[in-house]
Amino acid sequence: MVNNWLKIIQRNLIPPRCVLCGDTGFADLDLCAGCLGDLPRNLCCCYRCGEPFASELALPSLCGRCLKRSPQFDETYAPYLYRYQMPYLIGQLKFGRDYKNARLLAMLLGEHIAAGAELPELLLPMPLHPKRYRERGFNQSIEIARHLARRFDIPLDFYSAVRSRDTLHQAGLPAKQRLKNMRGAFRLRKTLQADHVAIVDDVMTTGATVSALAGVLKQAGVGRVDVWVCARA
Ligand SMILES: [Zn+2]
Ligand SMILES: [Zn+2]
Structure with missing residues (x-):
């Protein structure tokens, strides 16, 4: 409990810092807006296994591997x-x-x-x-x-x-x-x-x-x- 309060006070007094470049963190993240924007997103991918598609496809789609043999999980x-x-x-x-x-x-x-x-x-x-x-x-x-x-x-x-x-x-x-x-x-x-x-x-x-x-x-x-x-x- 005390620990939690300390954490809350600390976060309010010391804003988060970017773990990559040291700039001020963005939206309570330990990452600045620039470094966050640079992280590689995986937006166009197989809905079952998350494998990225090489080209833009209409989503939701399955990759060739999942079509051939479906993994045991449903969505990634x-x-x-x-x-x-x-x-x-x-x-x-x-x-x-x-x-x-x-x-x-x-x-x-x-x-x-x-x-x-x-x-x-x-x-x-x-x-x-x-x-x-x-x-x-x-x-x-x-x-x-x-x-x-x-x-x-x-x-x-x-x-x-x-x-x-x-x-x-x-x-x-x-x-x-x-x-x-x-x-x-x-x-x-x-x-x-x-x-x-x-x-x-x-x-x-x-x-x-x-x-x-x-x-x-x-x-x-x-x-x-x-x-x-x-x-x-
Ligand atoms: Zn940064
Ligand atoms: Zn897949």
């Missing part, structure tokens, strides 16, 4: 591309433990959600394998999801889904192998009391990991699974 909200300053903003949170970036990323993602997503009943941050969690000391997806849960008043569940297998690093694996590599990677230790769930993560690459988790949720009876990610690679 990925407002930015994993380019330019996004890897830095996410990397500073993930590896530099810059917690204010979790707030910033959640605000950026939250603006996109507020503009048009149907809100789920439950937010589920992408779980880390316990070994990775021990190494890193925290889960960046939980840190981002915390802010979103508060903003939209949606319960946050970081207990029920477990990453049961420490999967090989996905980067560098071909798409087919990524899917195979993810088999049996997640389990639920508790059934979810929700029909519509959104999985929260920092970045989505091919979607194989999040599809594996969505598959486990669907098998457990969840009707709709959306994906909320800050950036799409």
Whole structure:
């Protein structure tokens, strides 16, 4: 409580600063208007997996990959591309433990959600394998999801889904192998009391990991699974 008041007073006395250039923050963001405008948006993309389209298409559209083989999740909200300053903003949170970036990323993602997503009943941050969690000391997806849960008043569940297998690093694996590599990677230790769930993560690459988790949720009876990610690679 005291901590909260201190934060409020601090924010009013010291306006936010841009984490990229040091200028005054824009609209309570730790980012100035210029740097915000420079972030690469992902506006024309596949509504299911968030893959950016090379040319302008009538929306909503599905990408070739989703048409061929649909992932286990239903819709993806990925407002930015994993380019330019996004890897830095996410990397500073993930590896530099810059917690204010979790707030910033959640605000950026939250603006996109507020503009048009149907809100789920439950937010589920992408779980880390316990070994990775021990190494890193925290889960960046939980840190981002915390802010979103508060903003939209949606319960946050970081207990029920477990990453049961420490999967090989996905980067560098071909798409087919990524899917195979993810088999049996997640389990639920508790059934979810929700029909519509959104999985929260920092970045989505091919979607194989999040599809594996969505598959486990669907098998457990969840009707709709959306994906909320800050950036799409
Ligand atoms: Zn700036
Ligand atoms: Zn797609």
